Structure formats: structure tokens, C-alpha cells
Amino acid sequence: MTMPENDRGADALRPHAEDAFAEELKALAAADDRPRPARWNLSPWAVATYLLGGTLADGTVITPKYVGPRRIVEVAVTTLATDRALLLLGVPGTAKTWVSEHLAAAVSGDSTLLVQGTAGTPEEAIRYGWNYARLLAHGPGREALVPSPVMRAMAEGRVARVEELTRIPADVQDTLITVLSEKTLPIPELGQEVQAVRGFNLIATANDRDRGVNELSSALRRRFNTVVLPLPATADAEVDIVARRVDQMGRALDLPAAPEGLEEIRRVVTVFRELRDGITADGRTKVKSPSGTLSTAEAISVVTGGLALAAHFGDGVLRPSDVAAGILGAVVRDPAADRVVWQEYLEAVVRERDGWKDFYRACREVTA
Template sequence: MTEIVAGQAELLRPHAEQDYAEELATLAAQDTRPRPPSWKMSPWAVVTYLLGGELEDGTVITPKYVGPRRLMEVAVATLATDRALLLLGVPGTAKTWVSEHLSAAISGTSTLLIQGTSGTPEEAIRYGWNYARLLAEGPTAGALVPSPVMTAMESGRIVRVEELTRIPADVQDALITVLSEKTLPVPELGIEIQATKGFNLIATANDRDRGVNDLSSALRRRFNTVVLPLPASEEDEVAIVTRRVEQLGASLELPKIPATVDEIRRVVTVFRELRSGATSDGRTKLKSPSGTLSTAEAISVVTNGLALAAHFGNGTLGPSDVAAGILGSVLKDPVADKVVWTEYLEAVVREREDWSDFYRACREVTG
């Protein structure tokens, strides 16, 4: 196996602990508050890392999450207890983002991860086997392949389970003993793995997935649930989109062009109005499309627009650069959503005097 040695600048998407290594190290060095066992920093420092702030030496910690402070305090406090944390919300509310940064700040790594899908096997949660060694040696410790959960239990770190409700119910239930007894039996070897202090689990789930593989009441009781809301205000959402677009643009090495706040605000306004079912002034009721029109999708629309403007446009982000991206986000159902979008264009966008260029661009791609 070839050893990969790559500078951070060469990575398409660095892990949180790589991207913010300097901030994490500075926080840990200046953190004098009590730390739970195996934690890299105190709960106070973890929340500061997430929400941003200025340290005593003047170091500025950039915010990773924009939202109610109390939510993050509850989430971090949960992980300092023996209860697991479930981050719940509609798609695009930064559940995965928060999960990653919590793990990076608490354990120093965010890579102990199980990605939940309909095909996730029980071995992904418990353990598997190296079948070549299993056939040669029988069930031995050397033939055992630990799961991220087992590794986290042994090392006292945080393990992440993404999209928990996408995992089949019988596989989900493999977590019950882990979360209640803090032990993972390995009957083939006649042993059990007991969790080291510092171990805990963060799961994420979309409330749009209710009814897919609902959590059993036994498993749900093992979690403290924190619901992550959509950004409360337009200003918050514009700030989130602007910051993430800048980060993604730098990571993707897109040519630096002005990402005008006005154009970002327009995308955010469209998304907020359509998902709320009313214009921002409350005067006009609207139909909502079938998609979520999340903040994450707004970030994608603006980033794609920047790429279009840089490589095929005039070097400035404009209405024509974001129109197609917005259309793709809105039209999840080609028939019903097109009716919603067309009505919005004619009743709202067309009537806004300073949106005439945007209206023409949208009509061109809508057809």
C-alpha cells in the first residue's frame, strides 16, 4: 500500500481537525477549565470553537455554526454524560457539519464514522472478520476487524453515525447494548469490549426520513435529541452562505471573483420565501415546492454560480450564473414544482423592479 503524503492544500476536503488545526491547538493550549476524561479541551472551549469568539491573547476563533448558543451547550453537555447525542433536523441544517466539528474538538479526530444507508450491515456497527485469516486461523483477535464503534470504545473517543434512520431497524438495534451497557460482546472469542471513559456517540437523522426506519423506543431512550433549526433570520443565512462559499472557493481553487452579497442575498431570499410559503414582507402567500431548499443547497447554488462566472462568464457573479442552480434546487418534482416555480416567477420576481435581470435569466432556463 502506497503511503499518501499530501499537504493540506492538496486535499479536496480536509477533515475539520486538519482544516482548523491551528485554532484547535490554540484553544487547547489556553484552556484552563476542567476537561472530562479523554477530552482534548473543556466543554466551554468546545462551544467556543463551534460558535467563535476571541481568546485572552487576542486570537480570533472563527464560528463554525451560526445558531442558538444554548443548543450547542446542550449538545456538548450531553456528550460529557453517558447519554448519546442525536442531532435531528431537516436536510441542510448543518447536522453533519456540527457532528464533525464536535468530534474534532472533543476527540481530536472526526474520522470514526459510520455512514448510514439501507445497505449498512451489522458488522459496520459491531465488528467484522478478515476472512483470509479467519479461514487460516479460526476466530482469533488477529482476524477481528474492529468497527469505528469498537475503536472509539477502546480509545475513549467520539464515534459518528450519519443518517441513523436510513439504517435497517435490526441493524440499529445493535447499538442498544453499546449505549446502555457500554460494552460490546464478542462471543466468538469469549470476550467483551468495555468502553473507556470519553467514549460517546453522535448520530444524525433527517426528520424528513420519519417512517423510513424509525428508531425503536428502546434505542431512542439512549439518546438526548437536539433539533437543529434552519437559520432564524435572513442575515444569519446570508452570513452562513457567504462564509461557506468563501471556504469552498478556496478549497476548490476557483478563480477569485467578487461574490456579491446582493446576489447571495437574492438566492437566500428566494429559498426562504418558497420554503416558508410567503414573501418576506408577508403580503403574498406562496405554494412551497417538494424540496427542502436548505442552506446547504443555497451554498451549492452560489458556489456553482461562481464557477460559471469564472470560467464562462464575465468574472462577476450575476443573475444568469445562479438561475440554473436555483431551478435545479426547486424542481425536484418536474411537474408539480414547475407550477410552483412559474407562479413564483410571475407573481413575485417579475414585480420586483431591481430583479428584472434575474427574472429574464430564470425565464430563459425555465423554458
Template sequence: MTRSESGATPEAAVLRPHAEQQYAAELARLAEHDDRPRPPGWRLSPWAVTTYLLGGELPDGSAVTPKYVGPRRLMEVAVATLATDRALLLLGVPGTAKTWVSEHLAAAVSGDSTLLVQGTAGTPEEAVRYGWNYARLLAEGPSTAALVPSPLMRAMRTGAVARIEELTRMPSDVQDALITILSEKTLPVPELDTEVQAVPGFTVIATANDRDRGVNELSSALRRRFNTVVLPLPAGVDEEVDIVARRVDQLGRALTLPETPAGLAEIRRVVTVFRELRSGRTVDGRTTVKSPSGTLSTAEAISVITSGIALAAHFGDGVLRAADVAGGIVGAVVQDPASDRVIWQEYLETVVRERPEWRDFYRACREVS
């Protein structure tokens, strides 16, 4: 699949274009053929936004590439939520494409995915509300010119989608600064005796890792302001292999890696290993295995394969082989050297070694282990 076939536009000046830049051609074609009702402030109708996410064919025969592979109903619920006055919370284990979906939703709805607040333990309240240019504040006192708007304030003024990554990583008092914004659609600025009122199109998409429960769990008051959509891990091996293959192809072109055969056999092998270890059972259901401490997500499988392609292209014969992915797999599995190494060695000897068609993979993993 060529870059033009995917609907992506070349962005040679940046390493990783925003979704609205990379898929500008697809978004433009969707807008051209979109004759359905659009909520106030939206660039596309809910139907077109869902088509952009899940892929499809337009009336002129052009294809829209899928950005998310998973249950259609989940994306319909997410898009419908954004069309109401509710904010959207995307919840799931690491690697379930929460950030990816958030970015593409913002790009399709408002044409701007960059109004982003990154949640961390040190995120200040100013990142959610507003800050000050202290040089001007000291020289002039509180004024509109001295105020530094947050991404949420800018989204409220322009009727755009604001994104909050890792909401549960933010301190509880910073999280609660969202309550008035989400319920009243207003951000008070008491220093200036004024407020910012959201214009149509404004909404918030937040993501949270459900393994972070208990870190800074959302208050019941804040949770009520969100509709929650739980993004699952891929349902089957074939679905996960398809996701990994698509993303590896996209990343390979973005990083201008040399052309390398698809290596679907190795992709399937990596996905199988990750699925077996995180589920605690082999794919045939006959053997129970111990699960390591890592998440072994789809995103990590993509990283392992992409690194393997770079090895094959620059230090091998250009064909993705077991030796190219073995090191990446071991690095992903053995997060805790004390416990994970034992689990990995046991998996190698009781599962991998017993598969005759995996002998090359077994030898490669033994070498790097």
C-alpha cells in the same frame, strides 16, 4: 479573510481536509488557553469546545472563527450531553448543518472525526459491531487477529467520539445493535468469549433527518439512550446570508476558485427565493406561494452560489450576476418536473416579476426555464 486568519491550515494534498486538520491551528490555540476542567478523555473543556463551534476571541487577541451560526444554547446542550454518559442525536431537516456540527464536535472533543458509520438501507450489523477477515477466519478460526473492528469498537478502545450518519436510514435490527453499546458501554464478542469495554472519552454522535420519520424509526429503547438536539433552519434572512457567505468563501478557497467579488446581493437573492418557497409566503408576508417538493436548504443555497461563482470566474467577467445563479436555482427548485415546474413558473410570474429590482433575475430565470 485569509487562510491564516481563519485558523485553517493549507492541505494541498487532499480536496477536503478533516476538521481537525483544517482547523488544527485554532484547536491548538484553544488548548493552549484552555484552563477549565476537561472531562476524562477530552482534548478541550466543554467551554472551549463551544467556543470552537460558535467562535470568539482568546486572551491573546486571536480569533476563533464560528463553525456554526445559530442559538448558543443548542450547542451548549449538545456539548453538555457529550460530557455525560448519554449519546447525542442531532435531528433536523436537510441542510441544517447536522453533519457539519457532528464532525466539528468530534474534532474538538477527541481530535478525530473519522470514526464514522454511514447509515444506509444496506448498512450491515458488522458496521456497528465488528466483522471478520474471512481469509484468516477460515485459516485460523476465530481470533483477535481475524477480527475487524468497527469504527464504534475503535472509539470504545481509544476513548474517542464515534459518529453515525443518517441513523434512521439504517435497518431497525442494525440500529438495535447500539442499545448494549450505549447503555452498558460494552460490546460483547461471543465468538472469542470476551468483550470490549469503553474507556473514558467514548461517546456517540448520531444524525437523523426528520423528514425520514417512518423510514426506520428509532425504537423507544434506542431513543431513550440519546439526548436529542433539534437543529433549526436559520431564523432570519441576515443569519442565513451570513452562513452562506462564510461557507462559500471557505469552499472557494478549498477549490482554489479564481477570486470573485463576494456577490452579497446575489447571495441574498438566492436565500430569499429559497426561504419564500420553503415557507410558502413572501418575506413581506403579503403573498402566499406554493412550496415545491425539494427541501431548498441552506446547503443547497451554498451549492448554487458556489456553482455560480465558478461560472462567473471561468465563463463570465468575474462578477457574480443573476445569470450565473439562475440555472442552479431552477435545478434546485424543479425536482419533480411535473409539479415543481408549475410552482416555479407561478412564483416567477406572481412574485419575481413584480419586483422591479429583480428584472435581471427574472429574465435570467425565464431563459433557463
């Protein structure tokens, strides 16, 4: 049985950024009259506008991809226009991967040159591998070489991405040193090298909760300009982020819009922020924090799951009973310790909060 070939991005469950926002990128390119670095599809100003959102002179609305301090995005974009690589650092759920993908899409028009870091990532994933059938049949040669995403980005003058850099073993990480310092990738088996052409750069992401797993060597860290992505500064900002992403994901999954869902989104965000911060929003009551991160990304997942429940097993309106189980799953990672933290929070905070009786009952029902 052969799988049908689909057009790029056609009917994809999660299109790449350059496909999902192709019209916005096209409009930006048409309106962009500022200087562009070599092989960049857009100027740095247009790249920042693509991420932060805005309205063009012709009335085209560019939707925000990242809600946060403008200076962070400007520093990240400027870094990519220099000879230094970019390291996006932050706790889980601070949109590191999201920002990385959209930066690559806006700069190069291609966010797919990706290396996913894990404990088992081999050196070949960053350098190159071999087609062993060709190698055995014809011996070493360029036709037998399988370029990594990093090698392809170097040769084509594009942006490569390395996700979860600190998950990769230290000796494999250090294969990037020559790439980032000398802008060349030696191929000793062939006595050749690949030199990076103008436009090449690299974006890496790292979770600062992984410190001590595979720390970057000082030599490698010097090759990066590090930008720390913070958690949303205010509850309103986080509610806005969650609402936007849930709306995008809901449309992709053909879920109906939740006209009264904003109240539940705000409730989920409030619960996550209070448990994360260890204190209620009014500053009056200290609460224990669970072992999980309770990130914005997890809030998006909880609300999206609740929206699916409301659509398929309810009346389409997002209610407390639709999000209660998702919140429980996000908060209680350690069945012993986290369950105590959650039950104390329910009784001391949620139970006493005006207008939260339905939410309290729904949470108690799934917790019991």
C-alpha cells in the same frame, strides 16, 4: 500502478475538520485552562467556542462553524460530557453532519470514526467484522477481527459518529442498545467483550423528513439526548452562513472571491426562504412550495456552482445568470408540479420586485 501516499490532510479536496482548523484547535488548547473531561482535547467551554466562534485572550480569532442559538451547542457539548449519546435531528441542510464532525474534531481530535447509515448498512459496520483470510488460516482470534469505528471509539475513548441513523434497518440500529446502555460490545465468537473507556461517546444524526422509514425503537431513543437543529431564524443569518461556507469552499477549489457576490447570495436565500415558507418576505403574497426542501446546504451549492461559472466562463463577478440554472435545478425536482410552482413564483413575485429585472430575465431564459 500504485497511488502516492499523501500526508494526512495534504492537498485533500475536503480536509477533515481537525486538519482544516488545526491552528484554531491548537490555539484553543493552549488558552484553555478549564477542566476537561477524561480524554477530551478541550474543555466543554472551549469546544463550544470552537463551534460558535470568538476571540481568545491572545487575539486569536476562532471562526464560527455553526451560526445558531448558543444554547443548542451548549446542550450538545454537555450531553457528550455525560453518559448519554447525542442525536442531532433536523430537516435536510440544517448542518447536522457539519456540527457532528466539528464536535468530534474538537472533543477527540478525530472526526473519522464514522458509520454512514444507509438501507444496506450491515450489523458489522456498527459491531465488528472479520478478515476472512486470517480467519481461515488461523481460526477465530482478535487478530482476525476487524473493528468497526464504534468499537475503535470505545477502545480508545473517542467520539464515534453515525450518520443518517434512521436510514439504517431497525434490527441493525438496535445493536447500539448494549453499546449505549452497558458501554460494552460483546464478542461471543471469542467469549470476550470490548468495554468502553472514559471519553467514549456517540453522535448520531437523523433527518426528520425520514420519519416512518426506520423509526428508532423506544429502547434506543431513550439512550439519546435529542437536540433539534433549526433552520436559520432570519434571512440575515442564513445569508451569513451561505457567504461563510461559499468563501471556504471557494478557497478550497481555488475560485476567486466574488467581490460583488453578496447581492446574489441574498437573492438566492430570499428565493429559497419564500418558497420554503410559502409566503414572501414582506408577508403580502402567499406562494406555493415545491416538493424539495430548499435548505441552506442547497443554497450553498447553488452559489458555489454560480461562482465557478463566473470564474471560468465569466468575468469573475457573480451575476444572476450564474445562479439561475442552479436555482432551477434545486427548485424543480418534480418536472410537472414543481415547474408550475416555479413559473408562478417568477411571474407573481420575481417579475414585480424592484431591482430584480436581470434576475427575472436570467431565470426565464433557463426555465423556457
